[in-house]
Amino acid sequence: MTRFSARLPAGILLCGLAPFMSLHADEQALYAIGVAPSAERIQNDIEILAGFGTRHTLSDTQSQTRGIGAARRWIEAEFEAISAACGGCLEVMLISDIVSGTNRIPGSVEVVNVIAIQRGTTEPNRFAMMSGDIDTRVSDPMNFTDDSPGANDNASGMAGVLEAARVLTQYEFPGSIIYAGLSGEEQGLNGGAIVAAHALANGWDIKAVINNDMIGNIRGINGVVNNTTARVFSEGTRYVETPEEAQQRRFQGGEIDSAARNLARYIDTMADLYVPNLDVMMVYRLDRFGRGGHHRPFSEVGLPAVRIMETNENYNWQHQDIRVENGIAYGDVIEHVDFDYAAKLTALNAVTLASLAWAPSPPQNVEVSGQVSPDTTLRWTKVPDAVAYRVHWRLTTEPQWTHFRTTEDVSEFTLENVVIDNYFFGVSSISASGVQSPVVFPGPAGAF
Template sequence: MKIARNLFAVYALAVGAHAQILSQPFEIWPPGPGQVLIPQQPDLELATMLSQVDPKRIEAIITKLVSFGTRHTLSSQTDPVRGIGAARDWIAAQMQSFAAASNGAMTVDVPSYVQQPSSRIPNATVISNIVATLTGTTEPNRVYVVSGHYDSRVTNVLNGVDDAPGADDDASGVAISMELARIMATHRPAATIMFAVVAGEEQGLFGSNFMATTLKQQGVDVQGMLDNDIVGASKGDEGTSNPFDIRMFVSGIPSSNTAAQNNALESIGGENDSPAHQLGRFVAEVSQNFVTQMNVRTIYRPDRFLRGGDQESFLSQGFPAVRFTEPHENFAHQHQDVRVASGTQFGDLIDFVDFDFNARVARVNGAAVWSLAQAPGTPKNLIIDTSILTNNSTLRWDADPNPEIAGYEVVWRESDLPQWNRVIPVGLITSTTLKLSKDNVQMGVRAVGKNGFKSPAAFPRPG
């Protein structure tokens, strides 16, 4: 209770200071209808959860995963102490222990399938994911996923024998899924959160593709996926260090779009307003605050050059997804045999992991996924009326049966700005006409919950 009271005091001071700043006269830009959009701040429950993210527990998880020697997809699945099978069983047992405190709200599954031979899988191989599912109280079919991959590799992608510690790539991401599952198991989100740990990433995104494809086939409404891959080190290979920055890679036009959908998006200048971009804007809004102490650097591309990750599997199924990666990678510590050459230490060793940094990235994820799950879902089938020439703008969207919705807001920005920065409350309706020209700005609609949480914005299609 003392921690909670202290957090509340800090929160009150921060909100008070924010309000005092906003009360001062200043020029509002851009001019136009509505108010300045004030980023959503964590409530007391969320702030308390984020304060429980423990760097020592992050360290313990990564240390244990490294102890399995290798977690290569082709390593042993039956050895009790070495290989991917031992790692799988330990992760599943840990997740089960977290679920035990949930009173049945959290369940743990180890969905598996046999991957047939491919360029990086010489023999038929079982791919197993571990998924802890915290079922939503009001909208269980609306789902958000936090994920990391537990397989590792060395220089030769087919080498499943030699030590592959995988401390940063990607025990650091696994630690985030596991630590958030532990903390959130005793809480009750409105929508469902899946804390995923997937396999086969290094061999071809096999585990995440299996998960995303299965969710699509089951008709699950996945409205956001957060991939954490290489999120444990704040120092790069040139001595650079940004311990309070995290990169978030955000894909543009969805790869799942049809040509007609792309034409419609391009016809209204919506190339920078894909569902993934709206998810990224939301994450940036809710995850940069006094609790996370982090700056989220949004990068508008699917991933780094020559690299990829599990977010791609979800994007290919039409689900919004983003990828987190540390600000300065050290490539001597990725996909390398453990060795010393010319005085340089190669290999993904735990010595190079910054556990405090890893914990702050976990808080970024926690702020984002809890805010997503507590808010109403993103409005669906949003249309901007383009049937007549007018300087006004009419927006229409589907009614949402969720009884916890208090109303809706139109958000807008100048078309060359990255973030929504103006907001117009419009009430509990499903259409509105604004004295704001659709020719000049970008507009979206977000839902507002009775609890104060607000959804990511939907971007309209012309109609």
């Protein structure tokens, strides 16, 4: 297939600043990406993953047909095949470490993550990441031998990652994209911690982690059937915050404006713009009540990380031995996965990754000032490839950014007669082709 370049001639540049923006190549591409993921290919991938019998982190690694070893080798081969189809555009690697002596890994096991990087053309070290999980479990989290197909939890997320890679490798981006299959999720979020540590150690500038954990169920435990919404979970305040930063946040705000939260707002906007018949329910918490997911290890090292998942879970169909009890069929089997819905949530990921990778980096060092004055001033450090910036504001009770003013290629802008006390403020960057970064809330509370 043809590879489209995101780069546009400079002559198109000013259109991005017009009050009524005309469509640009990147925007047209985002519409195409929003409907590109294939339910059939996702179904095929989930069938293959479920077909490995169990993918428990402690399961067999030698068999070619059963266990997590066979599963991760298949994922690696699939990334290599996707790469071969785009002229070698993916760097496929294993990032692993030994985990031992934990609650759910009492012995010792090598937790192996399978990673593919689509390297950016101008900012190769700036990343947006999409992840799913390789591993599965049944009722007893230590049972690594019984059948544990994990069709929804989380072959759906893993298949989404592979399909997003197939779609997005048809394009080129200034920024890099990481496609990640993580292991050890059910045993203690081990794989995510390993990749997060690797990213820090290697100086990867990760601006967004979008973890997918269960994106294929539309029939809730409460009887609701719904294929038109997705949940995006995001932390409100950064987990990594010094006492001084917390003090600054207390007086300047930022409790609901971490980078993760503004990433969630960005994803919500992507759904509205580019994914037909899908709306995002932003959930203002790190994860489901008392439960975990693989975005958390990234939050814990200070990276903007969110979880995308189905709106309606069915607890009979996750973490369960496959059985019938009192007339109820338990188990995470493929019959319960809605592939069209999984494709739609994959599309949400794909348009978000593409937009993040086409957009410039979010503005850095954003500051706001203006107390006891009628005006509010935003200042920021310019970022590469931005040709304009946009200053945003909203009432403090609004969930989404409601007002904006587009600026030229400046590093400071004053909003006249907008009183600082009554609104929250932020700044985004805009590329030559009109693609926008997430909005950055001022100070360390909102920094990307």
